[in-house]
Amino acid sequence: MSMLRRKLGEILRLWKICNDEQIHSALKVSKNTGQRLGEVLVSLSFCTEEEIAKAIAAQAGVPYIDLEKTPDAIERNNMKLLPMDVMKKFKVFPLGQEGKRIHLLTSNPLNLALEDLLRDRLKLEVRVSVASATRLTKLVDKITDESAEAIKELTSAAEETERIELAEKEKQKVKEGIDDGADGPVIKLVNQILTEAVELRASDIHIEPFEDRVRLRYRIDGVCHERNTIPKRTQGSIIARFKILGGVRVEEKRIPQDGRIKIKLNVGVIDFRISFCPAYHGESIVLRILRSDSAKLGLQKLGMRDDTLAVFKETILKPNGIFLVTGPTGSGKTTTLYSALQDLNRPDRKIITAEDPIEYNFKGINQCQVNEVTGMTFPVILKAMLRQAPNIILVGEIRDKPVGEVAIQAALTGHMVFSTLHTNDAPSAMTRLIDMGLKPFLIASSVQAVLAQRLVRILCDECKEVDAKPDQYEMALCDIKPADLSSGRNIYKPVGCPKCGGTGFAGRRGVYEIMVMNTEIRDLTFKRSAVNLLRKAAVAGGMRTLLGDGKLKILDGGTTPHEVSKIAQVEGTVDH
Numbered sequence: 001m002s003m004l005r006r007k008l009g010e011i012l013r014l015w016k017i018c019n020d021e022q023i024h025s026a027l028k029v030s031k032n033t034g035q036r037l038g039e040v041l042v043s044l045s046f047c048t049e050e051e052i053a054k055a056i057a058a059q060a061g062v063p064y065i066d067l068e069k070t071p072d073a074i075e076r077n078n079m080k081l082l083p084m085d086v087m088k089k090f091k092v093f094p095l096g097q098e099g100k101r102i103h104l105l106t107s108n109p110l111n112l113a114l115e116d117l118l119r120d121r122l123k124l125e126v127r128v129s130v131a132s133a134t135r136l137t138k139l140v141d142k143i144t145d146e147s148a149e150a151i152k153e154l155t156s157a158a159e160e161t162e163r164i165e166l167a168e169k170e171k172q173k174v175k176e177g178i179d180d181g182a183d184g185p186v187i188k189l190v191n192q193i194l195t196e197a198v199e200l201r202a203s204d205i206h207i208e209p210f211e212d213r214v215r216l217r218y219r220i221d222g223v224c225h226e227r228n229t230i231p232k233r234t235q236g237s238i239i240a241r242f243k244i245l246g247g248v249r250v251e252e253k254r255i256p257q258d259g260r261i262k263i264k265l266n267v268g269v270i271d272f273r274i275s276f277c278p279a280y281h282g283e284s285i286v287l288r289i290l291r292s293d294s295a296k297l298g299l300q301k302l303g304m305r306d307d308t309l310a311v312f313k314e315t316i317l318k319p320n321g322i323f324l325v326t327g328p329t330g331s332g333k334t335t336t337l338y339s340a341l342q343d344l345n346r347p348d349r350k351i352i353t354a355e356d357p358i359e360y361n362f363k364g365i366n367q368c369q370v371n372e373v374t375g376m377t378f379p380v381i382l383k384a385m386l387r388q389a390p391n392i393i394l395v396g397e398i399r400d401k402p403v404g405e406v407a408i409q410a411a412l413t414g415h416m417v418f419s420t421l422h423t424n425d426a427p428s429a430m431t432r433l434i435d436m437g438l439k440p441f442l443i444a445s446s447v448q449a450v451l452a453q454r455l456v457r458i459l460c461d462e463c464k465e466v467d468a469k470p471d472q473y474e475m476a477l478c479d480i481k482p483a484d485l486s487s488g489r490n491i492y493k494p495v496g497c498p499k500c501g502g503t504g505f506a507g508r509r510g511v512y513e514i515m516v517m518n519t520e521i522r523d524l525t526f527k528r529s530a531v532n533l534l535r536k537a538a539v540a541g542g543m544r545t546l547l548g549d550g551k552l553k554i555l556d557g558g559t560t561p562h563e564v565s566k567i568a569q570v571e572g573t574v575d576h
Contacts, residue, residue: 009023011055011058012047012051015055018046022041022044026041029044053107056107056109060130062130064130065130066131081102088144091106091137092140093143100125104127104129106129109128114126121255186237186238189230194263194270195266196227202218203288204289205217205218206219206284207242207285208285209232209283214282220501221457221503221507222508223503239276239283242285242287243257245263246272246276247260247261257276273357274288299313299339307544308512308514312340316418318416319414321417321448322447323340323419323448325420325452326426327420327454333420334420336510337420338360350366350389351391352365352366352368353366354385354396355370355394356378368384379402386406386410393416394419395417395419398433404437408446411447412445427450427531427535427538429447430521431534434525440527445522449514451513452514454568455508455510456559457508458559459492460500462499463497474560474562484551491560493560511564512546512549513543516541520540521541547564550568
């Protein structure tokens with residue numbers, strides 16, 4: 001009888017390996033812990049890992065290979081068919097290839113992520129056989145480790161390997177600080193790029209290879225500024241240097257890699273998160289500069305007006321519920337949440353976070369790193385958190401229904417939950433959560449408040465000037481009327497000076513709208529009402545919109561209509 005489409009428990013019962021009582025007990029444990037049924041059955045000694053592997057193979061309709069009895073099935077020469085990092089990450093081994101189809105040995109024949117990777121990047125279809133997870137992991141680790149060592153020895157004369165052989169010496173220099181330049185101009189150039197970016201207050205460094213040049217750009221106050229072009233001939237050496245600093249594989253050029261750099265520069269010890277992405281003319285590099293001082297900015301320096309800050313503080317001090325911060329990538333959500341946690345971090349409170357990735361370390365806060373490969377997903381970490389008896393939980397982002405359900409469960413059982421969401425404004429958070437599949441009555445009863453935010457550039461106090469003829473179209477977009485300019489208020493414009501690097505701006509501040517849940521908003525959420533109705537209720541309840549907050553920052557002389565109109569505009573048609 002075909003085993004296809006039968007559940008794993010049915011197959012084990014049919015084979016008389018497990019009885020009904022054992023399957024039922026294992027299913028309860030699986031539901032409570034999130035473990036796979038097969039893993040639970042093995043851990044409870046109801047069956048062996050080999051029996052589970054055979055059942056999985058039968059369920060999927062693919063061959064089973066016993067690595068204990070058939071070592072001849074493994075040809076080490078087949079390693080060249082698949083990158084070593086793919087083998088180690090997914091715990092698979094290539095058995096052969098026919099045309100565009102590769103035959104893999106795996107413990108999970110339904111690994112869609114692996115199939116997508118091979119199909120998209122290597123243009124290969126997949127045929128699988130199944131082996132037990134433990135034996136396959138030992139095999140992959142042993143062979144890949146041996147192969148990596150052999151490759152290093154056999155290619156010692158090649159240019160890429162020569163760079164690898166310098167790694168230990170250069171890593172030691174990295175720990176001690178900037179190299180003295182004795183090992184070549186590339187080291188000096190890389191250190192100069194890092195130092196200059198930090199001194200110019202950049203948040204990102206972009207190194208982008210093109211056909212005849214390598215472009216260098218710094219993102220300062222949210223805007224990319226192009227610097228001097230890097231000579232094309234130095235491209236390979238610069239990429240290799242950054243890979244050594246970032247602790248990634250120098251010889252790997254076919255797949256993206258991520259690393260971290262901690263280096264002592266003239267301005268102090270700085271952390272960078274670095275990403276390498278293969279592109280048409282070579283690998284593109286992006287470095288995110290991680291400044292601990294920006295994450296620990298403090299609530300007073302976020303740019304909130306006094307009334308908004310008072311509501312914000314009142315909300316985060318509540319004993320339970322969900323507090324959401326929304327906005328696009330790069331809008332300062334993480335800084336806002338970290339500033340709130342810094343304010344709440346006291347010896348009498350236990351705070352746990354689930355982050356992807358952990359960018360800054362905080363004393364007194366338990367921080368957990370999400371790792372999809374090892375199974376440390378947001379839902380798994382959240383469930384474990386609840387058994388740690390925390391007062392406050394931070395979830396990096398509510399991405400889907402499982403994460404949202406656990407967050408709501410935590411809020412309803414007496415915990416204060418902070419998290420982020422990608423929506424355009426505060427009222428849209430309600431409809432976004434409903435669209436994820438969360439129940440409206442649970443959302444209405446658990447969410448305490450939603451803060452939407454954007455970042456705008458702040459004018460340099462040293463050089464800003466009164467704008468005698470402001471752009472009337474931009475003024476209309478920001479809902480600024482002639483009556484708003486009474487009482488000596490003026491519109492200012494950027495000029496540029498040495499202090500601000502000629503940009504006319506010096507840093508960024510937040511523009512906010514905070515929607516506090518009240519009876520009307522909860523009722524509208526329960527009824528799945530449209531966003532415009534939620535917005536009207538929030539404004540009637542005292543919410544100042546993003547546009548309203550931005551308008552006040554313009555009238556206070558902090559920013560310009562152009563900056564605010566990029567993040568919020570008046571509704572309806574404005575004549576140009």
